[in-house]
Amino acid sequence: MKAEIVQTNNNFNIKKSKSSGAFSVMWREILKDKLALASLFILGLLLITVYGATLFINQDKLVTVDLLSIYSPPSADHLLGTDYGGRDILGQLLIGAKNSFTIGFFITLIAGIIGLTVGITAGYFGGKVDNFMMRIVDFVMILPSLMLIIVFVTIAPKYNVYTFIFIMSIFLWTGKARLIRSKTLAERELDYVNASKTLGTPDWKIIIREVLPNLSSIIIVNLTLNLAGNIGIESGLTYLGFGLPETTPSLGTLVSYATNPDILQNKWWIWLPASFLILVMMLCINFIGQALRRAADARQRLG
């Protein structure tokens, strides 16, 4: 007890070591959870393969139509067969996985930044600011977002990948804003915030350097789980034909060939690997996310 007091009194470096502590707790939790560790390993391997291989893929050759090998089943030439234009499925799969992951990542990042900013501002300042911001959040949350995203995608002028990321982010930040707001509300009642305020620390400094680090574990967990969800939504929309533009193939593009019953039934090599890859990616990210969630909540930790 005494030693503790002495330590907190003398050593203001403690705060620094604490924020890195959150990461070591997370890492320990993943090591304890075999499933999460395996997921991390698989996902890592997958991403290295995908991003590495796409560096060496000749895009021009990949999109060239080869009429002699239309719909050829898997063979030594084309490990996963070819599509209606005789194009190699494996190559499209790798590029699709890369695009899906990158775009899912950026949607998560941008929606995360908006949600975090709104949530932390509303929660920290409370009162009228909070009321106003939360009314907006409430409104966006009751919108039929899937339909509106599809409408926006259809009517957007000069539609491209950036437009898509932007449209998705507009609709996907609200959940995060709510979560972060409720956590910030709890956080600002704590003594350390009051103490800082009394000392005259400006609000933005308290928010960025004191409240934010204490929310970091929750934010990381939330973003991880959202990343999986966003890859799912992106590929789902692309499957319906309202996701990434044709110049940027995604995993959903390959799955969407299955809207043709003949391909769904007889040419499994076109859509099944992409579906499987989406599934594996989402499961891995989710398992990692669940382990991180346990790490963020001390009651649920495994060790």
Added chain:
Amino acid sequence: MLKFILRRILIMIPQLIILSVLIFALAKAMPGDALTGQLASSPKMDAQTLHELKQKLGMLDPPYVQYFRWLKGLLHGDMGMSIIHQTPVTQLLAGRMENTILLSAAVLILSYLIAIPLGIVSGRWTDSWADKMVVGYNYITFATPLFIFALLMLFIFGFVLGWFPTSGSVDIRVENGTFSYFMSKVNHLILPAFSGAIISTTVTIQYLRTEIIDTKIKDFVKTARAKGVSESNVYTRHILRNSFLPIAAFLGYDIVSLIGGSVFLESIYGYPGIGQLFITSIAQRDFSVVTALVMISGLATLVGTLLSDIILSAVDPRIRIE
């Protein structure tokens, strides 16, 4: 309580107004209008006549005049004409709506039928092998995207095994009103309904499990046990009674995900409901139908959320906004 309901409805009114303005703006932003598309094919039409016609129909009025006219039509159930189908949108929607409501109801009922027993088992016997199975099931169904799952179900049960029809809502060869008509409807419903239901059990199971785990160590449960209430009665009459009402109240919130789900389910299974109509109308640029569908979905979501909020606050006074 009455005060809360009134206040909650009052909050809804500005949301409704903003929603209608947003959708009207979207409708205006959609490329092309009914006239230009229809009349461009007619040789007698030139720019001058088109302009006059537009003026006569009020298409050149200031936006706010057009908005109020649109709103008035909406309130009278007039949502315009579908260019592709050449019928009033209201008429077109009626039949489709019936199918979607049928499918959504089936998804909801099935998902409760799956989720409630699983949630109870995993909450009652925590850390047993059954609980671990349920938790694993929950992780997997939470992570799996609906469209991939539905596609796999269609592939396996519809095509490879051939147990169920792969498209449509009813066999066109059977006569309306007969028993075989009903059976054909059910048969077409099973696969999409199960696909939707299995993916949407996560929240209910998770909720029920934590709720039971939290409740079963509470004092009133101990008292019941001490008085000699049998173990099964402790669960059915003491623990579950508290947990069930909120589950029923989530129903309104479910509408949001059901609408989103219907878009995927109906497209994949070729099921003629509003989700499929939405996708085909967008693809065919039939924007009056699109606008109507977005407006109806927005309304449904709004009313659903309202209902859930009211039921939840009736059940749990802590939630009430003061």
